[in-house]
Amino acid sequence: MRKVNLDEKFAAFxxxxxxxxxxxxxxxxxxxxxxxxxxxxxxxxxxxxxxxVHRGHFRLELxxxxxELGPGELVIVxxxxxHRPVADEEVEVLLFEPxxxxxxxNVRNDRTLDELARL
Amino acid sequence: MRKVNLDEKFAAFxxxxxxxxxxxxxxxxxxxxxxxxxxxxxxxxxxxxxxxVHRGHFRLELxxxxxELGPGELVIVxxxxxHRPVADEEVEVLLFEPxxxxxxxNVRNDRTLDELARL
Numbered sequence: 369m370r371k372v373n374l375d376e377k378f379a380a381f382x383x384x385x386x387x388x389x390x391x392x393x394x395x396x397x398x399x400x401x402x403x404x405x406x407x408x409x410x411x412x413x414x415x416x417x418x419x420x421v422h423r424g425h426f427r428l429e430l431x432x433x434x435x436e437l438g439p440g441e442l443v444i445v446x447x448x449x450x451h452r453p454v455a456d457e458e459v460e461v462l463l464f465e466p467x468x469x470x471x472x473x474n475v476r477n478d479r480t481l482d483e484l485a486r487l
Numbered sequence: 488m489r490k491v492n493l494d495e496k497f498a499a500f501x502x503x504x505x506x507x508x509x510x511x512x513x514x515x516x517x518x519x520x521x522x523x524x525x526x527x528x529x530x531x532x533x534x535x536x537x538x539x540v541h542r543g544h545f546r547l548e549l550x551x552x553x554x555e556l557g558p559g560e561l562v563i564v565x566x567x568x569x570h571r572p573v574a575d576e577e578v579e580v581l582l583f584e585p586x587x588x589x590x591x592x593n594v595r596n597d598r599t600l601d602e603l604a605r606l
Contacts, residue, residue: 369549369568374559393535393563394585396515416512422559430488440493440541442517444510449488464583466513 374400374422377487378460385479387463387471388487399463399484403455410473411450417465418444424459428452493519493541496606497579504598506582506590507606518582518603522574529592530569536584537563543578547571 377390377400385407387399403426419428420442428435428443429452435443445451453461472480496509496519504526506518522545538547539561547554547562548571554562564570572580591599 369562369565371554371556372561374561391537391561391563393537393565393583394515396513396583398537398561398563398583418510418512418517435490437490442491442493442510443488444512444517446488446512464512464515464517 374460374462378402378422380487381485384458385471386481386484388485390487392467395467396464397467397469399465400487401461401463402458403453403461404458406454407452408472408475408477408479409450409452410475412445412447412465412469412473414447415466415469416444416446417469418442418463419453420462420464422460422462424455424457426453426455426459426461429454493579493581497521497541499606500604503577504590505600505603507604509606511586514586515583516586516588518584519606520580520582521577522572522580523577525573526571527591527594527596527598528569528571529594531564531566531584531588531592533566534585534588535563535565536588537561537582538572539581539583541579541581543574543576545572545574545578545580548573 384404387401391398503523506520510517
């Protein structure tokens with residue numbers, strides 16, 4: 369049991385679209401990710417996903433609209449809802465989601481990560 | 488499905504030790520709380536609990552040590568671990584925990600809240 373400083377953890381990695389696990393509770397994981405550019409359209413069949421912006425901005429594209437998110441703003445994407453995060457500049461994001469969540473959801477491609485590092 | 492701005496949500500209430508539900512996912516809830524002064528010693532039998540400081544500082548007292556938490560710092564308290572949050576000045580905290588979590592855990596007293604408001 370330890371205190372986690374988000375600034376320190378974000379400073380510990382550079383890769384985009386490669387979430388790092390920083391905590392686990394109740395079968396859920398807390399992950400930190402850096403986004404830059406567009407990700408892939410996908411949905412999660414069985415998992416709701418929370419995005420909380422720590423620093424920077426990104427757009428969460430949905431099929432019918434776009435949500436613009438900045439520091440201290442969060443959104444919960446319910447299971448089954450297609451989405452695509454897009455960041456014009458680097459953004460630091462905290463994710464809360466079940467341990468079973470695959471980063472590309474129903475899509476499997478070169479951005480799919482079956483194993484995530486822990487920080 | 489909507490964007491949630493934490494500053495706006497924290498500005499919408501004043502009570503201390505009265506968590507407000509701002510989101511739900513995967514059987515878990517995201518709550519916002521303001522702490523001031525000491526809370527009660529308690530533990531949660533079946534729930535791990537995450538505290539993330541949004542603004543201000545507080546001490547998480549454990550039986551064998553104390554963690555000092557400031558903005559952008561989080562801690563996960565595993566189920567069964569006795570703890571007591573204490574804030575010398577007002578602090579704004581985000582909680583992530585199962586929907587079944589009672590604020591005073593194994594203790595029932597005048598600070599126990601069986602129903603939480605939603606913001």
